[in-house]
Amino acid sequence: MTDLTGYTEEEILEGCMRNERKYQEILYRKYAPLMYTVCLGYAGNRSAAQDVLQDGFVKVFQNIGKFNKDKPNSTLEGWIRRILVNTAIDLHRKKARLNNLISENEPLENAHSKDHDVFEKLGMEDIVKQLNRLPDGARLIFNMHALEGYPHKEIAAKLNISEGTSKSQFSRARELLQKMLHDPANVNGKDAK
Amino acid sequence: MVKMQNDKFIKRLRALFRETKTTPPPGAWDNISMKLDIEESWEEISRRLAIDEGWENISGRLDAMDTKKRYLTAAKAVLSTAASVLLVAGLYFFISQYSPTSPPAVKDPLAHRSALQVDSVSGRLTQAGEPRVSSLKIPAVTRRARPETPLEEVAGIYTTGEIEAERIADLPIRGAPSLRAVIDVPKRIKPSMAVAGQLQTLPADTTELTGYTAHTPAETGELAASALVTPGRTYLGASTSMKNTWLINASTISGLSRHELHTTLPGFGYNLGLAGSRRFTPKFSLHADISFISETGQRYNRYLEGRYVSENIRLSYSTLTVAMKYTFSQGEIWGTPVHTSLYAGPYAGMLGSAKTYIDSEKTNTTSRYSRWDWGGMAGVGHDIYISHNLSLSAGLFFRYGLTNIYAGEEEIPAELRYTNTGSLELFLSIQRAIGR
Numbered sequence A: 001m002t003d004l005t006g007y008t009e010e011e012i013l014e015g016c017m018r019n020e021r022k023y024q025e026i027l028y029r030k031y032a033p034l035m036y037t038v039c040l041g042y043a044g045n046r047s048a049a050q051d052v053l054q055d056g057f058v059k060v061f062q063n064i065g066k067f068n069k070d071k072p073n074s075t076l077e078g079w080i081r082r083i084l085v086n087t088a089i090d091l092h093r094k095k096a097r098l099n100n101l102i103s104e105n106e107p108l109e110n111a112h113s114k115d116h117d118v119f120e121k122l123g124m125e126d127i128v129k130q131l132n133r134l135p136d137g138a139r140l141i142f143n144m145h146a147l148e149g150y151p152h153k154e155i156a157a158k159l160n161i162s163e164g165t166s167k168s169q170f171s172r173a174r175e176l177l178q179k180m181l182h183d184p185a186n187v188n189g190k191d192a193k
Numbered sequence B: 001m002v003k004m005q006n007d008k009f010i011k012r013l014r015a016l017f018r019e020t021k022t023t024p025p026p027g028a029w030d031n032i033s034m035k036l037d038i039e040e041s042w043e044e045i046s047r048r049l050a051i052d053e054g055w056e057n058i059s060g061r062l063d064a065m066d067t068k069k070r071y072l073t074a075a076k077a078v079l080s081t082a083a084s085v086l087l088v089a090g091l092y093f094f095i096s097q098y099s100p101t102s103p104p105a106v107k108d109p110l111a112h113r114s115a116l117q118v119d120s121v122s123g124r125l126t127q128a129g130e131p132r133v134s135s136l137k138i139p140a141v142t143r144r145a146r147p148e149t150p151l152e153e154v155a156g157i158y159t160t161g162e163i164e165a166e167r168i169a170d171l172p173i174r175g176a177p178s179l180r181a182v183i184d185v186p187k188r189i190k191p192s193m194a195v196a197g198q199l200q201t202l203p204a205d206t207t208e209l210t211g212y213t214a215h216t217p218a219e220t221g222e223l224a225a226s227a228l229v230t231p232g233r234t235y236l237g238a239s240t241s242m243k244n245t246w247l248i249n250a251s252t253i254s255g256l257s258r259h260e261l262h263t264t265l266p267g268f269g270y271n272l273g274l275a276g277s278r279r280f281t282p283k284f285s286l287h288a289d290i291s292f293i294s295e296t297g298q299r300y301n302r303y304l305e306g307r308y309v310s311e312n313i314r315l316s317y318s319t320l321t322v323a324m325k326y327t328f329s330q331g332e333i334w335g336t337p338v339h340t341s342l343y344a345g346p347y348a349g350m351l352g353s354a355k356t357y358i359d360s361e362k363t364n365t366t367s368r369y370s371r372w373d374w375g376g377m378a379g380v381g382h383d384i385y386i387s388h389n390l391s392l393s394a395g396l397f398f399r400y401g402l403t404n405i406y407a408g409e410e411e412i413p414a415e416l417r418y419t420n421t422g423s424l425e426l427f428l429s430i431q432r433a434i435g436r
Helices: A009-017 A021-043 A046-066 A076-095 A112-121 A124-131 A136-147 A152-159 A163-182 B002-019 B028-048 B055-098 B111-115 B140-145 B151-155 B191-200 B221-228 B250-254
Strands: B116-118 B125-127 B135-138 B161-164 B213-215 B234-248 B263-265 B267-279 B284-304 B307-333 B336-358 B361-364 B372-385 B390-401 B420-434
Touching: A009 A021, A009 A046, A021 A046, A021 A076, A021 A124, A021 A136, A021 B002, A021 B028, A046 A076, A046 B028, A076 A136, A124 A136, A124 A163, A124 B002, A136 A152, A136 A163, A136 B002, A152 A163, A163 B002, B055 B420, B234 B250, B234 B390, B250 B263, B250 B284, B267 B307, B267 B420, B284 B336, B284 B420, B307 B372, B336 B390, B372 B420
Parallel strands: B234 B284
Antiparallel strands: B116 B125, B135 B161, B135 B213, B234 B267, B234 B420, B263 B284, B267 B284, B284 B307, B307 B336, B336 B361, B336 B372, B372 B390, B390 B420
16 A cells, blocks of 8 residues: 655646556545545446446546646546546446436335435445435436536436436436435335336 | 425435545556556557658658669679679680680790691692691781782782682682781771881791681681581580579569568579580580579568568479570670570479578478479570580570479468469589580
């Protein structure tokens, strides 16, 4: 394990730009745990999450020269996150057409009245597990809007769907997730379309 | 209220995902590192393939190399020709000087003329002593000088041109029987003046005729010419060839294209053996030669396992050639009989060994080639009769093998590389007449 304490982010960035493997590993060790959580949220399973993580970091190192640290509100973490999310979207596009959505006719019980307990009762692993039970397309839309803050217009453009579909799928995915988090045993997420 | 609760849920979820760190799988970094290595390798390969150089630059370099190659080939051809000419000239000089059948070098070109005398009684030209004069060549200058010069009046010879031996005695001699006429006329002096000048110094008691070119039988080509084409006349001697060789197959032909990764280069070899001929008619002879060593082969520059290597295939045969020889010209160069002939006939070769050199590494590849090769040859050649019994032959022969000499190997079956031999040879031979 590389000792991170002796290097500033500036030094790490410059080392990565010189394509020095040592600095690349330091950068990876620093940001991979955070990014792996993101990948788990998008990928659907650990194996796919690992693929996204690996492909994403390769892109990071290949394009690190394009990162502009002087840009306002620009952080290296945010830049890496965006690359990984885009990698996850690309992977999703390659894997399947975006047809795995939640059925509009699915009756959903409103569970938000109990949600204050949910995050205290469940660990991250359980939440990811439930998130991954969402249909792939719905999960992607939910993650893009809820976790990354993409507006529905941008999601619609990226995924080649209508803005209305993005909004309704997000809403239904949120409700389904809430329901699954409160009562995991009685909700069949993958069959929800 | 519901919206607020929903927003709160999303915010908490977002915060959870932003803050939670999950340990990545242990092999992830190794995989990333390996992918980066692969990417870097490809980038390095791209750089080494000189992508930064424009195609025009590469093409220009290739053209320059081609030009250099052409100059080199031309220089080799000129040097080979010069070496051949020197070799032939050297042999000719050596044999003409030291052959026992050659006439002795005559320091005084007029020495034989003592045999020609004017008979003091009959007043006619006679021969006395040895060697006997076979013919007289009376220079044309004499004829042109005749009206002005009293020389011929003195010498009494009115005939010009060539006079055969049997007519020598009939030459009409007029005037004083005892004369000495020296008429070696320098070319740049008017004959009449020269002759007149000589006449002034002509001693009255001269009995010897000089000034005429006389030949003895041993040194004359004209007399020997008839003997040279006598049926049954047989020659035998040593022969050698320097040759440009080709293995004619798909690889050789494709390698001549600039667009192939490999390049075909000409092969060179030599023959060493015996040659002979026997004349059947004045025009037709049988020519035969046996080469104990007859090398053939081909050279390539090949792209092998990521680098260019030099490949040299060398096949060593023993060959027997039998050809019909048609003599279509019997001339003379500088007084030496020269016959020019066409050759055509079959040949057969027996493979001794085959070796393939990749750079300096030698591999025995005899098993890849057939034991026998046979085909046809044709060519043109000169026989230079440097003496009555000795001839020097030089010719240009083309040979083409009619059999597939490639027997195949583990990787390439024979039917995929049909191979014929071909060569262009500079043939040299020195032969001596045997028997009568």
